[in-house]
Each structure stands twice: as structure tokens, then as C-alpha cells.
Amino acid sequence: MDGSSGERRLAGDADSPADGSTALVSTSRELEDVSFGAVVDTAADSRVLWATPDGLEVVGRGVAARLTASGPGRFDRIRTRAARAFDGLEHDGPRVARPRAFGGFSFHDGHESGALWAGFDAAAFVVPQILVVRHDEGTWLTAVADDEDAAADRLGRWDDRLADLPTMRPSGTGPGVASTRRTTSREDWTEQVETALERIDRGDLTKVVLAQSLSVDLDGSVDVPETLERLRRRYPNCYRFLIGHETGRTFFGAPPERLVAKRGTRVETEALAGSVPRGETPEADEAYADEMRDSDKVRREHGLVAEAIRAQLEPFARDLTVDDRTIRRLANIQHLQTPIEATLEGDRHVLELVEALHPTPAVGGVPPAAAWETIRDAETFDRGWYAAPIGWFDAVGDGEFAVGLRSGIATDETVTLFAGSGIVADSDPDEEWDEVQLKFRPILDELGGR
Ligand SMILES: C=C(O[C@H]1C=CC=C(C(=O)O)[C@@H]1O)C(=O)O
Numbered sequence: 001m002d003g004s005s006g007e008r009r010l011a012g013d014a015d016s017p018a019d020g021s022t023a024l025v026s027t028s029r030e031l032e033d034v035s036f037g038a039v040v041d042t043a044a045d046s047r048v049l050w051a052t053p054d055g056l057e058v059v060g061r062g063v064a065a066r067l068t069a070s071g072p073g074r075f076d077r078i079r080t081r082a083a084r085a086f087d088g089l090e091h092d093g094p095r096v097a098r099p100r101a102f103g104g105f106s107f108h109d110g111h112e113s114g115a116l117w118a119g120f121d122a123a124a125f126v127v128p129q130i131l132v133v134r135h136d137e138g139t140w141l142t143a144v145a146d147d148e149d150a151a152a153d154r155l156g157r158w159d160d161r162l163a164d165l166p167t168m169r170p171s172g173t174g175p176g177v178a179s180t181r182r183t184t185s186r187e188d189w190t191e192q193v194e195t196a197l198e199r200i201d202r203g204d205l206t207k208v209v210l211a212q213s214l215s216v217d218l219d220g221s222v223d224v225p226e227t228l229e230r231l232r233r234r235y236p237n238c239y240r241f242l243i244g245h246e247t248g249r250t251f252f253g254a255p256p257e258r259l260v261a262k263r264g265t266r267v268e269t270e271a272l273a274g275s276v277p278r279g280e281t282p283e284a285d286e287a288y289a290d291e292m293r294d295s296d297k298v299r300r301e302h303g304l305v306a307e308a309i310r311a312q313l314e315p316f317a318r319d320l321t322v323d324d325r326t327i328r329r330l331a332n333i334q335h336l337q338t339p340i341e342a343t344l345e346g347d348r349h350v351l352e353l354v355e356a357l358h359p360t361p362a363v364g365g366v367p368p369a370a371a372w373e374t375i376r377d378a379e380t381f382d383r384g385w386y387a388a389p390i391g392w393f394d395a396v397g398d399g400e401f402a403v404g405l406r407s408g409i410a411t412d413e414t415v416t417l418f419a420g421s422g423i424v425a426d427s428d429p430d431e432e433w434d435e436v437q438l439k440f441r442p443i444l445d446e447l448g449g450r
Helices: 036-040 074-084 150-162 186-202 222-233 284-292 296-316 350-355 368-378 429-447
Strands: 008-010 025-031 047-051 057-061 065-069 090-092 100-105 123-127 130-135 138-143 177-182 207-218 242-243 249-253 258-265 266-277 317-322 326-330 332-345 389-394 399-403 407-410 415-424
Touching: 025 150, 036 047, 036 057, 036 130, 036 222, 047 100, 047 222, 047 317, 057 100, 057 177, 065 074, 065 100, 074 100, 074 123, 074 350, 100 242, 130 150, 138 150, 177 429, 186 207, 186 368, 186 415, 186 429, 207 296, 207 368, 207 429, 222 242, 222 249, 222 429, 242 389, 258 350, 266 284, 266 296, 266 350, 266 415, 266 429, 284 296, 284 326, 296 317, 296 332, 350 389, 350 399, 415 429
Parallel strands: 008 065, 025 090
Antiparallel strands: 025 138, 047 057, 047 242, 057 130, 065 123, 100 123, 100 389, 130 138, 177 207, 207 415, 242 249, 249 407, 258 266, 258 399, 266 332, 317 332, 326 332, 389 399, 407 415
16 A cells, blocks of 8 residues: 555444545556556555456555445445445546446355455455556556545556556466365265255255365465466456455455446346366367257256346346357366346446345355255355455446356465355266366466476
């Protein structure tokens, strides 16, 4: 943080401004290029990185406003607090460089940030003091502060600071993996899957996504921005995110799955569920894809997700289109994907859609209550923010959220990874085990020092 102004904290149960302050002011300037990793690499303060497959990249530092909430009303409370934080906001710059609140939610609303997730509340967003945004419209630096002079001053100081940073930064190699520890043994996993299958057999449950975590001790410090840069090269059609907390913990990942994107009344989402590996040859690749398309089990698993998203979105929509299923190919895995688009009936905040959609049965299950109960009974680790909505929203309630998959939480020399898979009737515990291991690979490979 540059220390010239305090943060505005909007938390607790009172919805009055915490500091009685006036509106936020923001100002932008176009930049020559800058290395995004370099902007967030050594920060000990709050830092965020957000990048989408369509090429938007944003990094942020410091806290102009912090919004936190807990419990079942957390989506609503964040919205109320955001309205106060953004009330009267004056932005001098292009739309792409406007202030946005970045952050996310925990998977469960009853989340309490224990040791692993220290600093990560059940809902937490920051409006950064400094944003660097890159899109087709160029690269922009934005400063946010409590008044015009402070914003202009911050902009000037960061412009000078960025001029000293490299425009290219080597993406390096991973620190190397010293050892890994599982929270779920193979025996425990088999038992968890079999218990879920019994519930499915009894008719209490149709689908549940069970997960595992893998704790990785490294040979040296992890550089999360560098790791994300390497993930960008291997997984260019995935999101990338980093949420770095002052506690020194950083949640990061390269998820393939969009939860929702909203601009005005246009909404885009997708069902992404069903997985097979990549083949060694184009023929083997296609054979796996065919196997997935033809599998009754995968079709059921996927269909439940598409149907739940359609049903959740319908009450908000004037029209809604469920497109044809396609195969989504990532470097190490293939998924079944159904794009879903809608036009909203009226003016909505993206967080209303996030609340309606989370968790989709791609990460939760059907029916939701029985799936949540099964997850709580089965899992021996704290999901925290894994598989939960991660993204941003702006002053008018537009925004974009990914599902926090293919993710991990890092401290200096450890990273805890998370991955899961959908269990439906006919699931085989051994095949589901293999699928989970495949989903650990993207980050594990980049940590391994290949
Ligand atoms: C739960 C995860 O993946 C979800 C997304 C795509 C495919 C999935 C599957 O085939 O089970 C999962 O629903 C994860 O990556 O941890």
C-alpha cells in the first residue's frame, strides 16, 4: 500500500458508512506496457489478479474499500455495502479502467476462516487503490482514493513506479515439490463415494461433487504470479485469478468454468461437467471425447447441471437460450460444455445471479440440501473458497465470476490444492479417484519445477 490514505471498511452488521466519508474518486492514465506479474509479485498488502480467456487482464494493489460479510445473507449484504462504497463514485477515464470490487465467497455460507483460510471471510471484496487493466483498448493505470487530489497524487506516484518495472518478466520455473500429503486416503475416498452411492440408491440424492485436498511442501518459495503466467501458456482458454491477503495467504487458480458474466441485461453462463483425459494422438483424443458424448452416466451428470442452471436463471430472464453441447479441450483434460445465454427481464445486480446459481451441480449436487449434507459428512478438509464464486463487480452491478476450480491456497513454501468430481449412479470410486488426480495436475505440474 502506498500509505497516503486509509481504507474504507464496510463490514459488521451496521450498514452505515464506517467512516462517514465522501464518495470515492478515481482517475486513469494510459500506459505503455507493463509486466502484470511485476505489479503484484512482491506485495505484502492486498493484491488481486483477474484474467479472462477473452483477454481482459487486471491487477490491483491496496485497499480503497473493503467489503466483508458472513452467514446466509452474505450476498445481499455485500451488495448493500457495495452500493455505499460506490455511491457517488466519480471516474475520470474509460469504462474498461473503471474501479471494480474483486473477491469472492466461500463455498458454504457457514464458513469460518480457520488456519488454512486465515483472512478469507465467507464473503470478501476489495476495491483496490491501484488497478492496471489490459484489454484491446490498451493498458490503463487507475488510482482510487477518497478525494481528487489523493487520487491524482497516487496515480502520479504509481506511474513513476511502474516505469521502473520491467515490461517483460521471465515466467521462471516452479520451486520444486519436496513432498505431498493427502487429506483423503484412497480407502477413505472409496468409502465416501460408496456412501454417496448408497444415498443415490435410496433416492435421497441424485448427484454430489466430492472433493479432496492435497497439501504440497515446496523446495523453495512459490511465486504465484509466475505460476499463473506459466498456467496462461498451458491453459490459455481458462480464467486466472489471484487473491492475496495481508495474512500472506494467496488463493489462486486457473479455472475453466464461468459461473456468470453480466453486462447490462445480457448474461452468459455455462454448464461444465463430465471429464475424460486428453489422448496421446488426435485419434485417441477423439476416442475419449466420443466415449464422453456416448456415456449415459456423463450425459446424466452433465444434464443435471444444465437443467439446474436453466431453472435458476429462468425467473430472471426475458429470454434464455441453451446451446448445443460441445467438447471443451484443456491441455490435460476434456469436459462436456453447454453454453447458456439469457436476456434479463429487468435491472439486476450480478451478485443476485451469483447467489441464484451457486453452487451449480457442477460443484454441489442435486438436490442441493442433500448434496451439501453429504459433502459436510464426507469431506475431511475445509473447502474454504474452493469451488465458490470468484470474480468482480462494478458500481452498476455488472461483473463476471468464475468457479474457483483448479485452485490452491499458497503460503510461502506450501500450497494446498483442491479438486473434485461428480458422483452419480454408476460412478466408480477408482475412476473418480483418477479424475481428481488429473484435476490436481495443472498447478502441481507448474510447481514441480519442470
Ligand atoms: C469439481 C471440479 O470440476 C467440475 C468441473 C468440470 C468437470 C467436473 C466433473 O466432470 O466432475 C466437475 O463438475 C474440479 O475441478 O474440482
